[in-house]
Amino acid sequence: MGPIAEEITRRLTDAFAPVTLTVSDDSAQHHGHAGHRPGGETHFSVALTAAAFAGKSRVERQRMVHAVLADLMDNPIHALALTVNAPV
Numbered sequence: 001m002g003p004i005a006e007e008i009t010r011r012l013t014d015a016f017a018p019v020t021l022t023v024s025d026d027s028a029q030h031h032g033h034a035g036h037r038p039g040g041e042t043h044f045s046v047a048l049t050a051a052a053f054a055g056k057s058r059v060e061r062q063r064m065v066h067a068v069l070a071d072l073m074d075n076p077i078h079a080l081a082l083t084v085n086a087p088v
Contacts, residue, residue, distance in 0.1 A: 001025075004041040004076050008069060015068045016050035019087050026081070042078040054086040061085075 001009070005023050012021055027040030046065065053061045061084040066073065073080070 002041045004072070005044065007072065008044060008046065008077075011068050012046070012048060012065065016048065016052045016064075018048050018050040020047065020049040022047040026079075041076060044077060044079070045081040045083075047083040049085045049087055051087060053084060056086070058084070 001023070002025060005025050009021065009023050012018060012023075022045075024045040025040055026043045026045050029043070048065065052064070056064070062082050065082055065084055066080075069077065069080070
């Protein structure tokens with residue numbers, strides 16, 4: 001896991017105390033596309049389950065995550081795919 005993925009993991013863990021959290025660097029799949037940089041860490045997928053999302057809509061949950069990562073968006077993160085849920 002690279003430094004950006006580690007920072008994403010740390011911030012989301014601190015903000016949401018997740019039940020589950022997976023951060024995947026998908027940058028290699030976007031080689032040659034907009035936003036890709038040598039060395040990767042530009043395109044990420046995040047799967048996050050946390051009690052903080054209970055009663056929130058999908059859009060509200062995504063906005064909460066984006067708020068925590070706001071200063072990383074656009075640079076160094078180009079794209080962020082989110083699967084964000086409350087525990088069942």
